[in-house]
Amino acid sequence: MGRGNAFLRSEAAVTARLSNGAAGLRAAAPIAIGYFPVAMAFGAAAVKLGLEPAQAIAVSALVFAGASQFLLLTALASGNALPIVVVLSGLVNLRHLLYGPILLDRLPQSGYARFLFAFALTDEVFAATLARRSTVPEKFGTAWLLGLGFGAYASWVAGTALGGLLGEALERDAPMAAEATGFALPALFVAITWLNLSRETAIPMAASAAVAAVCAWLGYTTVGLFAGAALACLIHGMRR
Template identity: 55%
Template sequence: MAASLGAGLRAALPIMIGYFPVAVAFGTAGRALGLDPWLVTLLSVLVYSGASQFLILSTLGGGTPLPLVVALCAGLNLRHLLYGLILMSRLPPLAALRFLYAFTLTDEVFASTLARAQDREEPFAAPWLLGLGLGAYGAWVAGTATGAYLGDALAAHVPLAAEASRFALPALFLAIAWANLSAATLRPMLAALVVALPLGLMGQSAWGILGGALAGVLVAAWGGRR
């Protein structure tokens, strides 16, 4: 069935392929800072936010106060509130399932869910959502563990893989965005680009993502009322 757990896992496969090498890079970076492999892996299990996790690593040796780290990580993920507002009416009513999906919600999972929303008008099936979210989450945790426990060996024997991993996630998101491109999404995408690109070029990528997401939502909402 198109709404089955297996269908959700198949939909997550491109995300899993993109997440795994980036997570390996995170695991390797955590070990380079002297963290135990189990602790690096636990960060991915509990936090599951690539930008926030790399931010945590960058602040570990700098003496940054913990409340500031928490505030910065929260700021990096404010865009998920917008994602939730867009998808909430189509999610199953069960609170536990909504919480689980919210935990596994990332930019790429949101984009894949939104692509399905354009094809179907009925509420999302719970098994499909679980397959999509847990597939992506599992790949991230597995990649982190691989990097934490085997990262040094991989870097020594396959150095090109470490270099290529930094491009995996941007390439994945670009591919998903291209797949979602249509007459209905063109204006919101352009609005997001106009806001996010200048901020990104100024080194404010977190604000760029949030501002671009907000601009895209506002343009889409305005177009829907015309």
């Protein structure tokens, strides 16, 4: 009897976990839909710049950060030094340091769940988790978090694979469509920038963009990025 109850309890626990995981995957659906075309554009652009499809897929599977990955492509296209790209990527990703502390009180105690979830903690996954925080009062289940993270990650890697594998064929058979996919990179940066605009950030961001654009026009891209960011932080500090 006792053994039967234990079996029923464990079966109920497994069912609850599966159901939570499925809910996490459902919550990832809008992210996955958004990620797929961007990841395809990344895969196609990476192959166009000389990476093997397997290398492009590996970049997405290991890094899983859109801005950093497209930054790598701009370096490959412009011949910028790779160490500078690594530093810039680290600086761009500094904003991720803010996400963990904001979510910490609602994450499970389990270390493995936190560190697995951390791998998938992109801007969009953070936003989805934050949205759930305002509607669900209890701690997030491990299965829900991993379902959410996996859904986003799988879409990103699958999109890259498709873009990488079809990119060359697209170039050969549909050159206009291939040229159009080249617009994905500026469009992505414009979109991410737009989504970070707020009353508080607008002026510093405009200053940063202006300095970076002028320097890029003159051929000093890296200097422009650092000088623009420094000016933005200075303006932000003076306005506080």
